[in-house]
Amino acid sequence: MSGTLSAILPTFDERENIVPLLERLAATLAGVPHELIVVDDDSPDGTAAMVERFAATHPAVHLVPRVGVRGLRSAIQEGIDRSQGDAVVWMDCDLSMPPEVVRALYEALGAADVAIGSRYAPGGVDARSDVPLHRLLSRALNAFARWLLGPDVTDYTTGFVCARRRVVREIRLRGEYGEYCVDFLHRARKRGFRIVEVPYRNTPRAHGVSKTGTTALGLLRRGWQYVRTSIRLRLEWGR
Numbered sequence: 001m002s003g004t005l006s007a008i009l010p011t012f013d014e015r016e017n018i019v020p021l022l023e024r025l026a027a028t029l030a031g032v033p034h035e036l037i038v039v040d041d042d043s044p045d046g047t048a049a050m051v052e053r054f055a056a057t058h059p060a061v062h063l064v065p066r067v068g069v070r071g072l073r074s075a076i077q078e079g080i081d082r083s084q085g086d087a088v089v090w091m092d093c094d095l096s097m098p099p100e101v102v103r104a105l106y107e108a109l110g111a112a113d114v115a116i117g118s119r120y121a122p123g124g125v126d127a128r129s130d131v132p133l134h135r136l137l138s139r140a141l142n143a144f145a146r147w148l149l150g151p152d153v154t155d156y157t158t159g160f161v162c163a164r165r166r167v168v169r170e171i172r173l174r175g176e177y178g179e180y181c182v183d184f185l186h187r188a189r190k191r192g193f194r195i196v197e198v199p200y201r202n203t204p205r206a207h208g209v210s211k212t213g214t215t216a217l218g219l220l221r222r223g224w225q226y227v228r229t230s231i232r233l234r235l236e237w238g239r
């Protein structure tokens with residue numbers, strides 16, 4: 001792959017993680033023309049101010065501040081809509097996804113339309129020891145999605161996605177939270193886009209707290225959205 005890369009970075013209360021993430025992304029993308037777009041939903045911890053200060057000396061960094069709106073899926077979509085790159089990548093900003101993997105995802109687009117970081121492909125690891133229940137649920141939901149939608153993708157809920165511009169031009173993200181990812185990947189595959197996986201090690205968030213349901217009930221509610229989405233996709237598109 002050659003061409004410019006836009007990284008979309010959705011944040012809510014990532015004050016301690018965002019600057020190290022931006023620094024590591026800039027280092028790993030040396031030699032690749034890029035822009036780093038942080039979409040912050042008015043984080044009470046002052047994430048936006050950290051980004052603004054950093055952006056003052058780093059012209060590739062842009063802040064998109066949103067006030068009165070919340071949501072992971074809509075934040076990513078907003079970043080995509082404002083980006084200019086020939087390819088886009090999006091990821092969590094809690095340092096659970098190593099920024100260095102972005103380089104490998106970008107290079108994988110040489111032979112694919114979409115490249116995802118995978119915890120479940122051979123060589124991948126889910127090492128989030130901070131959220132054992134979340135890890136277990138993720139494994140079960142992915143097994144269910146593979147069974148319903150096909151085994152070519154092993155990590156349907158990755159959230160670590162790099163795609164050529166034409167893919168995100170054709171397919172908009174739908175849903176509330178993480179289930180958008182199952183929806184995006186299945187529709188992309190069914191439309192004939194080639195998806196490859198890059199195994200990586202997902203680690204516990206570096207600082208701050210998880211925004212995904214931290215109570216068992218909250219997790220089950222969220223899990224149900226993934227189950228519903230997988231069933232709907234199977235009915236709508238087949239395997």
Ligand SMILES: Nc1nc2c(ncn2[C@@H]2O[C@H](COP(=O)(O)OP(=O)(O)OP(=O)(O)O)[C@@H](O)[C@H]2O)c(=O)[nH]1
Nearest residue numbers: 010011012039041070071072075092093210211212
């Ligand atoms: N802009 C924006 N970003 C969000 C919102 N909710 C979560 N995020 C970001 O989405 C990413 C994932 O959130 P996490 O809290 O790590 O949740 P998770 O990775 O699904 O769950 P864990 O495995 O528990 O960490 C992080 O970069 C968050 O800052 C939101 O409402 N708006």
Ligand SMILES: [Mg+2]
Nearest residue numbers: 092094096205
């Ligand atoms: Mg996380």
